[in-house]
Structure formats: structure tokens, C-alpha cells
Amino acid sequence: MRNRPIPEATVARLPIYLRALLDLAEGRGETNVSSEELASLAGVNAAKVRKDLSYLGSYGTRGVGYDIEYLLYQITRELGLTQDWPAAIVGVGNLGRALASYKGFSERGFRITALFDVDDSIVGQEVGGLPIRHLDDLKDIVADEGISIGIIATPPASAQEVAEKLVDAGVKSILNFAPAVVNVAPDVNVRKVDLSIELQILSFYQQRTQAIQTAREANRRLSQA
Amino acid sequence: MRNRPIPEATVARLPIYLRALLDLAEGRGETNVSSEELASLAGVNAAKVRKDLSYLGSYGTRGVGYDIEYLLYQITRELGLTQDWPAAIVGVGNLGRALASYKGFSERGFRITALFDVDDSIVGQEVGGLPIRHLDDLKDIVADEGISIGIIATPPASAQEVAEKLVDAGVKSILNFAPAVVNVAPDVNVRKVDLSIELQILSFYQQRTQAIQTAREANRRLSQA
DNA sequence: TCTGGTTTGTGATAACTCTCACAAGCGCAT
DNA sequence: ATGCGCTTGTGAGAGTTATCACAAACCAGA
Numbered sequence: 001m002r003n004r005p006i007p008e009a010t011v012a013r014l015p016i017y018l019r020a021l022l023d024l025a026e027g028r029g030e031t032n033v034s035s036e037e038l039a040s041l042a043g044v045n046a047a048k049v050r051k052d053l054s055y056l057g058s059y060g061t062r063g064v065g066y067d068i069e070y071l072l073y074q075i076t077r078e079l080g081l082t083q084d085w086p087a088a089i090v091g092v093g094n095l096g097r098a099l100a101s102y103k104g105f106s107e108r109g110f111r112i113t114a115l116f117d118v119d120d121s122i123v124g125q126e127v128g129g130l131p132i133r134h135l136d137d138l139k140d141i142v143a144d145e146g147i148s149i150g151i152i153a154t155p156p157a158s159a160q161e162v163a164e165k166l167v168d169a170g171v172k173s174i175l176n177f178a179p180a181v182v183n184v185a186p187d188v189n190v191r192k193v194d195l196s197i198e199l200q201i202l203s204f205y206q207q208r209t210q211a212i213q214t215a216r217e218a219n220r221r222l223s224q225a
Numbered sequence: 226m227r228n229r230p231i232p233e234a235t236v237a238r239l240p241i242y243l244r245a246l247l248d249l250a251e252g253r254g255e256t257n258v259s260s261e262e263l264a265s266l267a268g269v270n271a272a273k274v275r276k277d278l279s280y281l282g283s284y285g286t287r288g289v290g291y292d293i294e295y296l297l298y299q300i301t302r303e304l305g306l307t308q309d310w311p312a313a314i315v316g317v318g319n320l321g322r323a324l325a326s327y328k329g330f331s332e333r334g335f336r337i338t339a340l341f342d343v344d345d346s347i348v349g350q351e352v353g354g355l356p357i358r359h360l361d362d363l364k365d366i367v368a369d370e371g372i373s374i375g376i377i378a379t380p381p382a383s384a385q386e387v388a389e390k391l392v393d394a395g396v397k398s399i400l401n402f403a404p405a406v407v408n409v410a411p412d413v414n415v416r417k418v419d420l421s422i423e424l425q426i427l428s429f430y431q432q433r434t435q436a437i438q439t440a441r442e443a444n445r446r447l448s449q450a
Numbered sequence: 451t452c453t454g455g456t457t458t459g460t461g462a463t464a465a466c467t468c469t470c471a472c473a474a475g476c477g478c479a480t
Numbered sequence: 481a482t483g484c485g486c487t488t489g490t491g492a493g494a495g496t497t498a499t500c501a502c503a504a505a506c507c508a509g510a
Contacts, residue, residue: 009467015425019404034487043406046487047469054489062488063476079425080432087424098323104404104421110428149427172434173427179244179329181268189430191423196329198416199312200240200304202374202398203335205414207305209397234497259457271457272499279459287458288506 006078010052014075015108016042017049021072034065081109086147088114088171090162091154092122092132095177099153101128113145118158135165142169149173156180163190231303235277239300240333241267242274246297259290306334311372313339313396315387316379317347317357320402324378326353338370343383360390367394374398381405388415 020041024033035053039046053059053066056074060066076082087105089096092115099105100112115132117123123134133141141147150166152159152174159178166174167184176182176192184190245266249258260278264271278284278291281299285291301307312330314321317340324330325337340357342348348359358366366372375391377384377399384403391399392409401407401417409415 007467011429012422012426014429015419015422016406018425020406036487041406043408045469047471048467050488051468051490058489060488061476062474063478063486065487078429080428081425083432085424085428085431094323094326098319099420101319102420104419105424108421108425110421110424148431149424173431175423175427181241181245181266183268187434189427189434191427193418193420193423194240194329195324195327195418196333196335197237197240198400198418199310199330199335199374200243200306200333201237202400202414202416203305203310204236204239204303206310206373206398207308209412209414232497261457270499272501273497275458276460276498283459285458286506287504288456288508290457 004055006055010055013042013044013048013052014079016044017052018072018075018079018081021068021075024068025072031068032061032065033068033071035060038066084109084111085149086111086113086145087149087151088112088116088138088142088147088166089151089153090116090135090138090166091152091158091178092117092127093153093155096153097127099151099177100130110149112151113147114141135162138165139169142166142171147171149175152176152178152182154178229280231280235280238267238269238273238277239304241269242277243297243300243304243306246293246300249293250297256293257286257290258293258296260285263291309334309336310374310398311336311338311370312374312376313337313341313363313367313370313372313391314376314378315341315360315363315391316377316383316403317342317352318378318380321378322352324376324402325355335374337376338372339366360387363390364394367391367396372396374400377401377403377407379403 017038020038021033023041024030035046035049039049042049053071056078059071059074087110089099089112092100096115100115105112112130115127115130116135116138117132118135123132125132148171150171150173152162154162156178159176159180160182163174163176163182163184167188172188174182174184174188174190176190179194179196182190242263245263246258248266249255260271260274264274267274278296281303284296284299312335314324314337317325321340325340330337337355340352340355341360341363342357343360348357350357373396375396375398377387379387381403384401384405385407388399388401388407388409392413397413399407399409399413399415401415404419404421407415
């Protein structure tokens with residue numbers, strides 16, 4: 001099982017286990033956790049937890065469970081969170097500002113070290129202690145500060161152009177909040193977070209259940225008549 | 226093919242096609258689009274586009290492609306976006322504020338009609354033209370305004386409690402931005418958007434490629450020596 | 451009407467992911 | 481030492497998703 005590449009689906013869940021383990025480590029003095037318990041904290045089933053963790057290695061003890069601290073360390077290491085990753089945010093509108101001061105990033109070892117925009121009326125201002133730089137200076141600053149992650153929070157029309165500039169500056173990991181598809185070279189990793197897409201998916205299922213309920217009610221009226 | 230339930234994976238892509246189609250409709254005067262072109266705009270492959278669309282029905286014409294307007298309408302209808310869904314945001318911190326003024330929501334038929342918080346020092350303030358109400362009034366306001374979607378943008382510790390209040394108020398669709406797992410009854414739909422989890426996933430792949438490059442370089446140095 | 455070029459719709463298959471169920475292994479009590 | 485209860489690790493099978501590849505269908509032009 002070891003040495004096999006870790007499935008994408010598993011990678012996507014490791015951060016959830018990590019968070020649950022951090023909660024456990026802070027909480028009561030227990031040193032161990034069972035797959036059952038971890039599963040319930042993570043909102044998945046126990047078999048999945050065990051299989052996921054088995055891809056990292058055999059870190060549990062049968063009859064006992066997993067040592068919380070040890071597992072924490074292993075997941076942290078596997079996710080590459082033992083080093084910290086300087087990140088830049090491009091686009092300092094409402095969303096960019098919120099991201100710049102988002103606690104969750106720094107808590108996980110992601111330091112936002114630079115903010116960029118093209119709007120001269122805000123370039124130079126400070127947000128959360130960081131000055132807003134002009135996008136033209138991106139390449140130099142990325143090199144100087146060893147920035148490895150780019151976060152796009154621009155309007156959709158600028159997203160592709162910004163992505164290209166980030167790639168040109170040497171960034172290999174991009175998190176895209178703009179509601180637009182960005183195409184980049186295959187050795188660059190792009191993940192997207194699309195706020196309104198998630199709502200649209202909810203809408204689909206909401207409509208569905210509502211339709212079913214309406215049908216049930218119609219049915220009831222018919223059978224009563 | 227018709228009448229079969231639409232796979233989740235397909236539902237998750239429909240909003241992406243929708244966005245691409247909207248761009249097309251605004252752009253040049255073309256009335257048709259091929260699966261190939263739509264695929265490239267959506268960043269997926271053509272076969273997937275065709276299979277996805279075939280779940281909705283046979284809306285294309287062989288040798289020609291898909292009529293943009295017609296397809297737009299069908300996807301809009303399927304996603305339940307012909308009606309608009311009043312939504313409430315709970316938690317008016319940085320993120321909540323950014324979401325409240327996020328253009329992407331209203332553009333897709335999601336109206337934010339209420340904001341809630343528990344902090345008395347901000348309750349009563351206005352954000353984007355909407356007053357911040359106290360969470361205690363949630364149930365009444367949800368009922369009055371027919372709110373069907375709840376957006377959680379609170380700190381993680383409050384997320385579960387807020388989710389329960391939303392459910393108690395009759396909300397069946399929840400979008401959770403708090404970095405915490407929320408458990409609700411199975412007839413309630415929860416989707417989560419976790420900003421830092423996405424970064425952690427990027428970190429995993431970034432570390433991976435970096436490790437490969439380091440190994441390659443070491444190899445090169447060895448073979449040169 | 452027929453022919454050629456184009457594009458859809460979809461069976462078939464491959465790849466991936468989830469779930470089940472149980473043997474293997476551990477610790478504790480006796 | 482031995483047995484019992486508990487929990488992991490994982491093979492096997494089910495379910496879901498992605499990809500391939502091609503027949504069916506359409507349009508335009510002759």
C-alpha cells in the first residue's frame with residue numbers, strides 16, 4: 001500500500017483530518033483516536049478514514065487507534081506544511097481584502113506576503129499591514145520574496161492574464177477565486193474556488209427536492225379526491 | 226439516457242457550461258457552439274461535454290452543434306435558476322461582508338436578502354444596503370422573507386450551532402464557509418467551501434513536484450561527477 | 451437526390467472511488 | 481501464558497466517473 005501514489009480524493013480529505021486532529025490535540029488530554037471517532041469528526045465513514053490513512057503508511061495500532069500527535073505530524077509532513085509557503089494575492093477588491101486578513105491561512109502555514117492590483121487609486125494603500133503593489137512589479141517581487149503560490153481575486157475578465165503573469169514570474173501553484181476558467185501549462189497546478197457555482201449546485205438539489213414535495217402533495221390531493 | 230438521474234459530477238459542471246454560454250451569448254453573433262468549443266471554454270474535454278449535455282436531453286444538432294440560447298435556457302431551467310432564491314448570510318465579518326457585496330451571486334439569481342450576526346456592536350449597521358439583524362430573529366425573518374438558502378460565514382466554533390438554527394428555521398440548503406464540519410439531517414443539503422483546504426491541497430502537489438525536481442537535479446549532479 | 455464533411459449521442463471500456471467485511475494484531479486481565 | 485475484546489489494514493466487489501471511438505444524423509452543394 002505504501003509507495004503507491006496517494007489518490008486525489010484522499011489528498012483532498014487529508015486537510016479535513018488535519019483540522020479534526022488539531023481540535024483533538026487542543027481539547028481533552030486523550031492521546032489516541034480511533035478511526036470511528038476521527039470519521040465522525042470529519043463527517044465521513046470509518047472505513048474511508050482507515051483506507052486514506054493507510055496510503056500514508058501504517059501509523060495506527062490495532063486495538064488502540066492512532067496516536068494523535070504522531071498522525072498530526074505525518075499528515076502535516078505529507079501535505080508539505082512543515083515548511084511555510086509565501087503567497088501573493090492579486091486583486092484587492094472586497095474578496096481580496098477578506099482573503100488578506102483571513103485567519104485560516106496563517107494558521108496553516110500560508111503567509112500572505114504581497115498584495116497586487118492595477119488600480120492606481122489603491123496601489124500604495126495598506127491592507128492588514130501589507131502595502132498594495134502594482135501588478136507590473138509582480139515578477140521582481142515574486143523572485144525577491146520566494147513566492148510560490150498565487151491567489152487570484154480579480155474580476156473574471158482579468159483572471160487569465162493574471163494567471164499568465166504569475167506563471168511567467170515562476171509561480172507553479174494558483175488558487176483562482178475569479179469566476180473564470182484559466183488555462184496554463186500542464187506543470188502548473190490550478191485549483192478554483194467558485195462561490196456562485198456552489199450556490200448553483202445547491203439550487204439544483206433544492207429545486208429537485210421541492211419538485212418532489214410538490215408532486216407528493218399533488219398526489220395526496222388526488223388520492224383524497 | 227433521458228429520465229436517468231443526472232450524475233453529481235455532471236451537476237457540478239453545469240454551472241461552468243452556463244458561464245461559458247453566457248460569455249458566448251454576449252460575445253460575437255454566433256448562434257451555435259460545438260462541443261469542442263464549449264469544452265475548451267470550460268476547460269474539459271469534448272466527450273465529457275456531450276455526455277453531460279445528453280443527460281439533459283438531446284438538445285444538439287448533429288453536424289451543427291448546440292443552439293446557444295436554447296442550451297442556455299435548458300441549463301438554467303435544470304439548475305433551478307429560473308426562479309430566484311433569497312439567501313441569508315450569517316456572520317458578518319470580513320468574509321461575510323465580502324460575500325454580501327459579491328457581484329457573482331446576484332448575477333446568477335441569488336439575492337442576499339438578510340444578514341445576521343450575534344455581535345451587538347455591529348447589529349443594526351448596514352452593509353451593502355442591508356441591515357445586520359440579530360441571529361435571534363433568524364427564524365421569523367427566514368419565514369417572512371421566504372429565505373431558502375443559508376450561507377455560514379462565522380468562525381468555525383459557531384458553525385454547527387448556526388447550521389442547526391438555520392435548519393430549525395426551515396432552511397434546506399446551506400453553503401458553509403466556516404472551516405468546520407457541520408452535521409445536519411439528511412434532507413438538508415450542505416456544501417462547503419474551505420479556503421485554506423484548497424491551499425493545503427495545492428501545497429501537497431507543489432511539494433511533490435518540488436521534490437521531483439530536487440531529485441532530478443541531484444541525479445544530474447551525480448551523473449556529471 | 452446523392453455525396454462528403456461535420457458533429458452529435460452513446461454503447462463499451464477503463465480508471466477511479468467507495469464500501470464491506472474480516473483476518474491480523476495489539477493490550478489487558480486473569 | 482492464554483484468551484478476550486477491540487481496532488486496524490486491506491482484498492474484493494460495487495458504484496461512479498472519465499474516455500474512447502463510431503454509427504447515426506444533419507447540412508450544403510452539386
